[in-house]
Amino acid sequence: MTAPYILVLYYSRNGATAEMAKHIARGVEQTGMEARIRTVPSVSTDCEAVAPEIPAEGAIYATYDDLKHCAGLALGSPTRFGNMAAAMKYFLDGSLNLWLTGELVGKPAGVFTSTGSLHGGQESTLLSMMIPLMHQGMLICGLPYSEPELGSTQSGGTPYGPSHYAGSDGKRPVDQNELALCHALGKRLALIAQKLES
Template sequence: MSAPYILVLFYSRHGATAEMARHIARGIEQGGIEARLRTVPAISTECEAVAPSIPEDGALYASLDDLKNCSGLALGSPTRFGNMAAPLKYFLDGTSNLWLTGALVGKPAGVFTSTASLHGGQETTLLSMIMPLLHHGMLITGLPYSESALLNTTGGGTPYGPSHHAGADGKRKLDEHEIALCRALGLRLAATAQKLESPRG
């Protein structure tokens, strides 16, 4: 049996969501579990894949087996009109078999997002990603207000999951609070996955 891992599955257009994914992965690994970074290919407006079969750089494309065999999931997307981006939705729409077999039931999950504007739909995007995870029976792990960065942030950050305000030009870097909240989600996912796995061992 392979070692447990948390899947950090994301789509990133300009790099901000990918950077958040890397900080979440660091938190997961700090919590003592492997983090597996995976992305999804871009699609056209006709919902057909338009990216090469293997990414030129960065994270590999996710497979359904990556999702099926994970001990937990961090799911991330930039905001598209207050919703998750189409490539991530397209991937999730192809997970019906995992739903039918209950492969994800009882596993912890968290969500994260990045937006160009401060009030550009961060919370609705996070909620749009939570809904299919609830249908899969996953246990949603948000961010409690015991995380001081959640109270002090002047950029992104919500109790539904980490968020980032990238600015209109997409060039605003993650600030210390946004990074802290990404790491905190990773730690919470790792700790929750370990607690859920321990009675089975």
């Protein structure tokens, strides 16, 4: 039996969502709980590509066992037309066995995203990522307004979860308000998971 951990599962193309994942993991680790960072491979429109078992860089690919055994989940994806990226949807679509056996019921989950424009679907993407998690019976955790950055941010950050405005070229760095909200989500998930475990 492994120690409880929060799975920080993300998909990223230009690095912003991956950067957010690292800061969510730091928030988790502030509580003394382990954060397990994982990603998912890209999908091909022509055929299912065969990705190497271990990517050349970044986090390793998630398995359904990573998801099954987590004490909580932070799920992140860049926005694709106001929705999560196909790669993340593809991974979640493959989690039917976890749904059939109720493995994720009652575990806390939160979501995060990055967009190329300020009003590029941050909230709709976060809401769309919550739907399969609710079907799995997970407990959705947003960010309360007791987090002061929700009131001061001029870029990303919502009560539905952390978000980031990356700019049209995808190169705008994650700012201090966005980072603080990432830390807050990680910490919140870990503390809730610890309370549920006890």
